[in-house]
Amino acid sequence: MVGKTDVLILGGGITGTGIARDLELRGLDTVVVERGRLADGATGNMHGLLHSGARYAVADPESAKDCIEENRILRDIASHCVDAIGGYFVQLSDDDESYFERSRRDCLDCDIDVEPVSVGEVRDDHPYLAPETERAFRVPDAVVHPFPLTVANAVDAREHGGTIETRVEVVDVLVEDDSVVGAEVRHREEPKTETIRAEHVVNATGAWAESVGAMARVEIPMRPAKGVMVVVDFPSLTTVLNRCRPAADGDIVLPHENTAIIGTTSVEIDDPDDYPKAQWEEDLMVEEAGEMIPDIATARIVRSYWGVRPLFGGTDVDLEDGRTQTRDFTLLDHDERDDRPGMTTIVGGKLTTYRKMAEAVANHVCSELGVTEPCRTATEPLPGRDNPGELGGALSEFGPLPPAEELDSDVIRD
Ligand SMILES: Cc1cc2nc3c(=O)[nH]c(=O)nc-3n(C[C@H](O)[C@H](O)[C@H](O)COP(=O)(O)OP(=O)(O)OC[C@H]3O[C@@H](n4cnc5c(N)ncnc54)[C@H](O)[C@@H]3O)c2cc1C
CATH class of the missing domain: 3.50.50.60 (FAD/NAD(P)-binding domain)
Structure with missing residues (x-):
């Protein structure tokens, strides 16, 4: 050595x-x-989303701007590690309409390309979306292979x-x-x-x-925080789907081979080498994603895995x-x-x-x-x-x- x-x-x-x-x-x-x-x-042990930044546009615009800049760079220098399939933010009938509008506006302020789409258009490609889907916009989310x-x-x-x-x-x-x-x-x-x-x-x-x-x-x-990902047998998914609401559990689903990966949670833990992996976390993923894609709630669970975010505790x-x-x-x-x-x-x-x-x-x-x-x-x-x-x-x-x-x-x- x-x-x-x-x-x-x-x-x-x-x-x-x-x-x-x-x-x-x-x-x-x-x-x-x-x-x-x-x-x-x-x-x-991450989810696999190459963020467009749309997820952070409302609450953390500086991170959102970094994401879109780096998203564009990685699509170029590492195109073999990226599936540039795009993604949608969808609002269900129970979700706050004003948050949807604000997300769309803040994305534009952060230089994130937002394409308005009608629910009918999204449904043509994604017929499995919940009947409660009311609005959607398209963003340049992608899948990254870490x-x-x-x-x-x-x-x-x-x-x-x-x-x-x-x-x-x-x-x-x-x-x-x-x-x-x-x-x-x-x-x-x-x-x-x-x-x-x-x-x-x-x-x-x-x-x-x-x-x-x-x-x-x-x-x-x-302040390490664990998150769970649940992999389900769901070959129809062809794009990233995000629930359009303030960041919450189980609101992103993305395709991986013939499966869909649902994620995730954010629960603070003490020791990144030894922390509980609970059934309720897996159940919650399926339940939450099932609101956006009802068929996912009955899909076969293939496996689950957990990762730990390296979050710093020394900020204000x-x-x-x-x-x-x-x-x-x-x-x-x-x-x-x-x-x-x-x-x-x-x-x-x-x-x-x-x-x-x-x-x-x-x-x-x-x-x-x-x-x-x-x-x-x-x-x-x-x-x-x-x-x-x-x-x-x-x-x-x-x-x-x-x-x-x-x-x-x-x-x-x-
Ligand atoms: C649940 C979850 C979902 C996520 N989803 C996404 C996502 O969809 N999109 C996204 O952009 N980001 C996502 N992230 C964030 C992303 O995964 C991390 O920010 C990133 O991978 C951190 O990389 P890192 O190299 O800093 O840390 P790590 O990948 O944790 O690398 C640190 C390395 O240090 C090694 N190490 C520790 N101690 C020692 C030692 N004593 N000697 C030698 N080596 C040591 C460890 O083995 C480890 O390999 C997610 C994270 C989690 C946990």
Whole structure:
């Protein structure tokens, strides 16, 4: 294993691999260490929506603007990881009409393309929608495949000289003269501990950022929130469907192979490695989605999976309910914040905005290390886009597929 690097990145989710790619394209040497396989955390256990931003336009317009910008970029640089199928926001008769109008208006203010459609038009393509459907508009939502996207970032980082270490866990962060200078890591498959020294360390461990921060003796208050996704046998769904109401449980349904994935909840938990997975959460998904698509309520449940959002607890927003917390990201400069130079932490955000998060971290690290190369990740295509075979070997090397990508072979039909 490499014992010394410019930037050591802790965590091999979409954020960590995205940062590695960005820094490698700017000429810095990087090592990513991930305790499991790539995308083992929230990344491989998310819903799969490439947000248009419409979901956030009313309550969090800054996040909405970031989403639409990044949605457009990813459709271009990572088109092989995106199903650009579009989505609808639908209002049922019990939903607040003024919220529907406000959503549509706020989307336009956030530069999100909104296409008004009549209920009749939507029904032509989606006859399974509830008879209570009263209004709808179309937005550029899409389905994103988090595993190939993460692997593509890792492959590009590696092609530019980076190192990706999986099944290697950070067990301590090295602090010398009050500065972070590297980390001690343990191989999970052999009883071996090693030291990696670095000019700078990036903590991209998501919901685990607090425990990794404690190793460097800095406090990072996290408010991790679990969410469930329920996969049902429902081959007819061809687009993303969102219930048009303030963010609530089970109001997004999207297609995956011949199934529909219903999500999700947001329930605060204490420990991202050990939290309850309750039947009521699954039942709630089916019940809520069934209001929008009645046939879903009787569809066969194929499986369920849970993920944990890396939400930061150190902001001023109202944290009473996980859903009122911003989905924006926070960069913690530990030199400025804690007098602990040599380490930066990135928390929060969404998969949709990972590239922008990575760019912010890379800008910060580059300015610390005196590197002036600009960011190129918004325009350079990811490996596999122009040559679909390019990722094949790496997908199996870093596999197996995480829960968000699992192929449910018993419902795959020709
Ligand atoms: C239920 C749910 C649904 C979501 N749906 C969507 C969606 O539809 N659209 C969207 O845009 N976003 C969605 N998100 C948000 C998105 O998934 C996350 O914001 C994103 O994946 C976070 O990526 P990350 O790399 O920061 O964190 P993670 O993917 O959690 O990566 C952190 C990594 O650090 C590793 N790690 C932890 N401790 C150590 C250690 N000591 N040593 C080494 N490695 C360590 C973990 O194993 C993990 O792989 C959803 C999230 C959840 C939970």
